[in-house]
Amino acid sequence: MGNQSILVSNNSDSFINIVVYYTFKDFYNNKKIIILEDEEAKKMLKDDSAKQDVFTLNTSWEPLSWTTRNQLLKDTSRVDESGHLSVDNIRYREAVVKKCLKEWDYVENSKKIPLTEDVIGRVNADIIECAFRKYEEFNYFSGEVRGN
Numbered sequence: 001m002g003n004q005s006i007l008v009s010n011n012s013d014s015f016i017n018i019v020v021y022y023t024f025k026d027f028y029n030n031k032k033i034i035i036l037e038d039e040e041a042k043k044m045l046k047d048d049s050a051k052q053d054v055f056t057l058n059t060s061w062e063p064l065s066w067t068t069r070n071q072l073l074k075d076t077s078r079v080d081e082s083g084h085l086s087v088d089n090i091r092y093r094e095a096v097v098k099k100c101l102k103e104w105d106y107v108e109n110s111k112k113i114p115l116t117e118d119v120i121g122r123v124n125a126d127i128i129e130c131a132f133r134k135y136e137e138f139n140y141f142s143g144e145v146r147g148n
Contacts, residue, residue: 014062014063015060015061015062015063015102015103016060016061016062016063016135016138017058017059017060017061018058018059018060018061018131018134018135018138019038019056019057019058019059020035020056020057020059020127020130020131020134021035021036021037021038021040021041021054021055021056022034022035022036022054022055022056022057022126022127022130023036023044023053023054023055024053024055033124033126033127035126035127035130036054041054041056057104057105057106057127057131058104058105059101059103059104059131060101060102060103060104061100061101061102061135061138062099062100062102063139064100064139068099068100072092072095072096072099073087073092075091075095076088076091076092076095093132096132096135096136097120097128097131097132098117098120100135101115101120101131101135102115103115
């Protein structure tokens, strides 16, 4: 396996690429975004009658360095009523997305939409939640991977 490094770089070559698959369903005369599991989306993409219903959002995330993770935890921690330090998960999730989500390929009306904090705040919550969940899965090994 080539020359691999454990040092985190913030150049785009080291970004973590995450794809969110979704579709739209009619729900009370409105279009509702439905997140698709990767396997389901890949099956649909192979089916000529269903592939036009699958949409993708390709995202690129900066890998977490020790310093970045510690700063995010520090910035989103609070002391609870009993004096214990705990992480505010909502603030942590938002901080991670705003700090680590670096690129995406979202286009609307033939125009690439820039990735800004304001735009992130307006994206459908299920889309961002799915991308964040996949990013978190990438960053945290399961017990099986760790050998537990």
